[in-house]
């Protein structure tokens with residue numbers, strides 16, 4: 001099985017077409033794989049034994065292969081699902097009693113990695129339910145392709161216009177309702193001409209089966225108001241929809257005109273659900289705190305500035321895959337709060353910028369006799385903007401500034417004109433010891449990677465010590 005990091009199938013040819021030709025010439029019959037559907041309880045498919053009918057080593061059919069070497073085997077039967085019909089292949093262990101050599105006619109026992117096989121069966125079942133629900137809920141639904149792996153499922157399709165959050169919520173709930181309804185999932189063969197829905201993405205599958213096409217049916221037509229889905233498919237599925245467990249949509253994107261929905265089920269859904277709960281708890285706390293700060297009768301603008309930074313950070317960053325609907329709900333709240341905070345801090349930002357213009361005139365006067373500038377700016381506002389202004393207006397001197405950015409952080413930036421840069425002094429060499437006192441990491445800006453560095457720190461009480469270090473480093477260097 002070949003999956004990428006997110007569990008999607010990577011399509012590559014694993015057997016040389018020439019080897020297949022050789023096998024056919026030797027009248028080696030295709031492996032009987034009906035056992036992959038022998039799903040007998042929640043533990044998955046039954047274990048079976050199989051006989052080796054061909055051994056392939058380095059693209060050649062051989063009689064045997066010694067212990068410790070890689071080879072490919074052709075078996076008379078298998079309970080593994082081979083990659084196909086948008087579903088990832090199974091993984092497992094083959095074992096035999098004979099230890100020295102592997103040869104034709106030897107008997108092997110399969111041990112399927114149950115967790116992977118089962119996860120694929122759950123996801124494949126959910127994929128059919130999702131398709132049926134989309135068809136019921138969207139005015140137009142045209143499936144293009146799908147991917148089912150052990151980690152997640154994804155469905156590519158086209159529809160008219162955008163899918164709203166409200167629609168997505170209903171879609172997710174409908175799928176979960178059908179899962180909870182314990183609908184039967186059955187697989188059988190159907191004459192091609194009686195198949196009503198034949199999505200173009202299934203053409204290859206249909207071509208493979210001339211008259212009778214394998215289909216999977218979920219729900220029964222006589223169950224009123226319930227789902228009924230019949231689709232051509234040769235993937236593996238669970239026997240009852242309830243075995244799918246939870247269903248959570250983790251993303252919905254539009255690429256060109258194609259829509260993609262990604263979702264998780266079973267154990268993976270439990271993990272995503274738990275991460276979602278943690279995210280929800282943290283964000284709800286932050287939103288409550290920010291709302292309280294905004295509603296204080298005497299607003300503290302520095303506190304609001306800290307809030308704004310935290311909200312911006314929370315908006316762009318989250319560590320794990322999350323339930324999409326929950327994520328979007330918080331995104332909406334965060335946008336609302338960000339707007340309120342930007343309004344509330346607007347004049348503070350403007351004033352800070354006016355202040356630094358005045359302050360820089362004094363700073364340049366104060367340092368006119370020095371070869372360098374190390375200064376803690378007293379202007380208060382958008383720290384980043386203030387310090388950038390100071391750096392840009394320092395003339396042709398190495399300059400290093402500190403500025404308060406809200407209550408919680410301090411920014412330090414430095415610039416060193418090219419003529420001052422040598423093997424013992426540069427912007428990075430100057431700021432690194434300062435960054436280590438502040439326990440932050442010096443980062444270069446995009447505008448001039450050699451000459452400009454900056455560090456943001458929460459250790460506001462270390463500024464005096466950092467200023468001393470910065471002055472000392474300069475004096476040692478020159």
Ligand SMILES: [Zn+2]
Pocket residue numbers: 124125128216233234235236237
């Ligand atoms: Zn299927």
